[in-house]
Amino acid sequence: MTTMTRNSFKREIPVFPAKARWIWLPEQEFPNAQATPVSYYTDHHGFAFGSAVFRQKVTLPERLDDCRLLVTGDSKYRLFVNGEIVCDGPPEIGGDWNNQEVPDWFFYESYKVAAPFRSGVNEVVAEVMLQGDSQCDYSTGHGGFRLALLEGDRLLLGTDENWECRFDTGRRPERIYFPEREPVTWTRAQCLAAAVSQRWKLRYYPLPPLAVQEVFPDQLNIRFGGERISGTEDFLGRRGPLVLRHGSPVTFALHFPTEVAGCAEFEMESAPGARLTVRYQEVEGFPHEYDEYCTNGGRVKFRFHSVEAVLWLEVSVVFASFGYEGYDDVRLYKLSMMSQGFPLGEAAPFHSADSSFSAIRKCCENTLRMCMQRLHWDSPVHKEGLGCLADYRINALQSYYLFGESRLMRLDLIRIALLLCQKQHLLFHTTYNALFPVMICEYILYSGDHTILEEPEIPQAVALVFAGLHQLEDGDGMLTRADNYMFLDWRAIGDCNYHHPDRSNGAASLTAFFALGLQAGVRLAEWQGTQDRAEQLRRAYNRIQENFHRHYFDAGRRRYRNGPDTDNAIPQTGILAILAGLAPQEIAAEIIDDLCDKTLQRQVQPYFCHYLFDALAAVDAYDRRGSEVLHLWDELVAEHPESLKECWDCGDYSHSWSGTPAIQFGKRILGVIPEAPGFAACRIAPKPCGLPHAAGSVPTPHGEIGIEWTRTAECFQIRIQHPRAVKIHFCPPDGYPLENCILKEKSD
Template sequence: MGSTEPADGHPAGQWTGQGDWNGLGDRTGRARWVGQWVWAGETALGGPTAAQPYGALDRSRFDRRVLFRKTFDLATLPDAAALRISADARYLLYLNGQEIGTGPVRHGPRQLSYDAYDVLPALQQGRNVIAVLARFYGHPVPWWEPSPPSFTMGGGGLVAELALDDEVIGSDESWRYQPGDAWQPGEPMGVLVTQLPEVLDARLLDPAWTEAGFDDSQWLQATVLAEHSIVGASGATRPPTEPWGVLSARPIPHLDGETRTATILSSHPCTQSAEDDPRTNLRTALDSTPIDHGRNRLVVADFGMVVSGRIDLEVVAPEGSVIDGALLEVPTVAALDSSPVFRYTIRGSNDRYNSTDSVGGRYLVLVVAEGTEITEIQLKEQLRPRVPVPPFSSSDERLDEIYRIGLRTVDLTAHDAYVDCPTREQRAWTGDAVVHQSVDLIANQDWSLARWNPRLLAQPRVDGLLPMVVAGDFATPNIPTIPDWSLHWIRSVHNLYTHTGDRALVASLLGTAEGILRWFEPYVDEREVISNVPGWVLIDWSPVQVRGASAALNALVARGLLDFAEMSDWLGDTGRAEWARTFHDRLRTGFEAFWDADRRAYRDNLVAGRIGSSVSEHVAAAAICGDLVPAERKDDVRRLLLDRDAMFTDSPLADHGGDARGPVDGQPVSARPDPEWDTKRLVVGAQPFFRYVVHDALALLGAADEIAPLCLDWIALLKDAPTAFRECWEGGSYCHGWSATPTRDLVRYTLGISPAEPGFTTVRVAPRLGHLTHAKGAAPTPYGVISVAVTGQRVEVDSPLPVELVSRSGRTTRHPAGRFDAEI
């Protein structure tokens, strides 16, 4: 699936996967390390305390950067050169002044991986230098959380080694370091916005520090870190050590992407803040009207689309001048309030600001001193690579555009994990990712992130549920979780089962899935419904009622139980499958309590045994997907889901966007107002995220022909955000991967391409074009790409594997691998 093996002649820095390290180990990622853990003279560990006798982090040493160098000479160039590296928490690697890569990938507190690079193209005869900018955050950020400290480890560390033909150069006390005092340590702005500001005084940083000829003789000697813990301390200085154990090989390719260039839209004098703070300065400039004169100018540059990566800003200005900036969704104060900021102090020559962390947005907003010339504004995108398939195209150009924008939205939210948005958060939410993964499985030949993300998210709490976010600030047990997000994760495991057929992978995740489902069992009440669960039952951003016993939550549990039973049977675990089906039978019996015979619909909830008044498409759709609806009611559910005139989609996020009141102001995002609408007629409609469940339900109801017309709803999202899909029909972030469902469904349901058996050993093709007269596209399988083109009543298929073709009448015919056409 999308091979990650490098081709001959690949450039320096291309991901090489797990190398054999010149005989130092095998290809399992468990090779013996020559490099030792090193850091500056002191880590961020402040020593033991009464509360934490094993060592505690010292906040005064948070967000520290350290510059490392190791020089070596080569009389001749080797035949091979592989470098691997890891760090607590981040590194930026250079070889002879050339940037090689950055990492490691996000990880849990007791997980850590290494990155491997083929660096032969960057070597030179004579003097060479490995240079590393290492950073320890200390503060939890959206993509990193602290590891348990063990006296010496967990407060900053770097390990690296370069394997040549007949020698290995490993990190040790011969490496030189210098504190990164050019950067001012930063702190999170608040609970939601925890990305750290970058404040860099370029006058304190020699731009030649990464080059071989730089004189580092006055730099300090690196300190080797020896493992030391309360019990079992080995004194080891090389991996494996506490708290990470064996460092695993990077599971996904390195992030990459196009270089985007911005165009300056406006530049005018602006009001100057009285406070010397970049965020305050930017806020004052954005909040004021243009003035006729002033010492500062507000510059707004447009990338023309939402972008995600590292800023590259080239400027010419007098020494000591200051540039404050932020990449925003829209150039407003509200957008600024949910974005990280930077400050760059000019050195006076060779001035180029390169952000060290990835940021996202469309508009670069800068406050600069008069006389500052901005010569180049670029951003190098940092996204998971995508190996494309032929895109969906049809007789309706609007759907073609929706497919394309959905794919771009997932690209922007696929980093080293699937993240919610590239702008204000970049958090790996456990529920959101099911949509991103589904799109990757249908439109990307490289399934490495689709396979890795569910494994990364499989970090359950002690009670079995997953946290709402992993590998980041919100992963803390101090924050309640979203119970339904764990259920969407189970669906992502089911996606792996159907698409990859990888038994070992699915089996490794099934225990976590079981723990999630068993968590719900004690909350089954005397009516056989799950009631009053703790945490934040979200479902989505619509006002679907969840207090008491949530019908939508019960139905999602039922779907999870069916998924779990199916996968257990496939793996030969009939005992667990029987338990899941017995639990499902109980919920199917209890779900009858939500049915309102007069309304001919399921109500949203039960409170103290009394049925609620509101009706939502969430409950109707999830009940179908969870197989809770008797056959005689399915027509009623179908009518409800297709009565779009009755749907309304109010959202508490309508005033929480960069073009509204910002991330904190406005009504609480967890608000669920009691129904004030006409519950006898109106139906609470799903926001973009939950529509993946709605479309699944319609397909199960035999209404797949309706899905292409329903995807036209996404036109509304393009009116004020034409380059990526917004979080909600109104409000929220300007780019949210969970809104990309049409990109999956135009292939899965309109063209009708899906696995007929686990692992795609047979493909099902069941085109349902709806209002379209023709459509074509493709999808990846483990055996190659399958292409489908439909015109009128005929379909052309080119498949690398056998095909089950399902006609509009439901008749199934079987065809061998290859090219054929038929009537449908």
């Protein structure tokens, strides 16, 4: 897979030729292998489990420069060329929690033709699974495969009835793989009728292919049967096989140099019936999933299908029950992880006098790399759909500050918009809907790409979000009529779980989220030149601002209540009130320390700390309190340096929504904040947080902005290097009047 590069096709969207048809297993021979479950949440009872396998040969010209491949499949496919995996897919449509609707869109991809393709005869084999394996996998409800291999405009190979096919039932629902024994029977594929083919409303996937890298273990710990395991050093050094002598089962654990998201791949030699089981672990001894392979004997190389988060692989081998000369022992030639992720370069540099900040940032970076795939994931363990969009807001902001990467978020916003339009704004988490305009606004600020507003689904989805949330208002603009008030934070108090709070515990927060969305909507409308719309949204925000404090502030206890008819008041409500500008400035300044103290008591989870940091900045308290909140991550990194935990004291790892420190180091410590789309104007407002010095850079569409500052009690000295296209506005940090600052600015 690493040898292929997806074409960018910036000016031209490649289109399937009509002669390249949708094909599938012939219905007459395989009547029970036609329908597929629409989603992970569909009742899978009655659906066939297995894979349709298609094959064809093609003769390619001597030069492959002008050749390209278009491909897609339903539900999931892997494409092999001359025996090697070259790509898989399709890119995920997005999806939402418990969504079972047939998607209105489906992706296909385009690749440049390169090795293992070669001039002359090539065998192309596609393995198309009838069922996905994660929450973000969706199907149209019918299996299908489509491929076109083109030289310029000339079709060299297209899917049609001349392809051979078979139904492979070796992959079982319980994640056990039984490869079919040779010889297998092949038959002719069936071209699908137009009525079936119209299920797939194809959209081109314009992003580059995932970067795939093979990662090998660096440590082997024996669990059981160590007396029959030999060749450990040769195996780890890739000089020879790990030899497992025949007998009772053996178990050992493989450690990898860093935690990765990827598929396990092995090559082994054994007698028929030997079984290899791998258990995927982020922390040694605690598996979250497993796969098993039962061999047919001989030497085999196989890659499991599912992408998993792995720092440790626990491996068990059960030997064949009967002796076969030459194969009684098992020889494991390799067991590696095929790490995958969105192609990212080196992260922008950052360093400071506090070395723990560097460790936190590195942990955030590695977690983000694992979660940036063909879409943003909450984690490679859960693989939730894009309906959980607040997670991906934090992922996107990290990718802007670490890598200057916005392409994946652009497509994710379109996918979310398509989902909002199909669901008529009724996604699983009501609070997340309100953040959709915020995410679009942030995307434009960091990328400078106004053209996303020209995508028809985007303004339609924004209008649906606002219209839907307006329907939940009472006479004073408070959102008290919602079916649900999810999601707030991972916290439970008594009978109330703030994952899904009731009206009395969620109305204030939902109203504050709506206010944030309205503020972003005003900005979007102004960018679009629709002043009437901007004024309409501004009036809606002003009505909330006029009434929120009166409805929800408890003057006696000096805190914001969670909703009507309750005295409950969690810090998240107050944080949102400040952030959305709904708390009077003097009240906000008064209560921020209490909210910060409660955060330090772990009453606010890592995800929600992102809102706290912005609230601290809103009341000029970041420089005073930001560092101690950032140091909450020291415990997470000490517990698991490779990836971020979901919550302070619960959940699993590799959750990038906990990665707000990666944003804070660029946005607050270095102080780089875009004020106009694409950093046309940029505020530099460092928050030293007690540090004597810090340095680093923040990527922009015009190039990097480099920051280096040092400070003493009397003087703040800063060096700013920025592209000429970026207009800089320097704001001195707290405690340093402008006359006590030395500014050295250079543009290039």
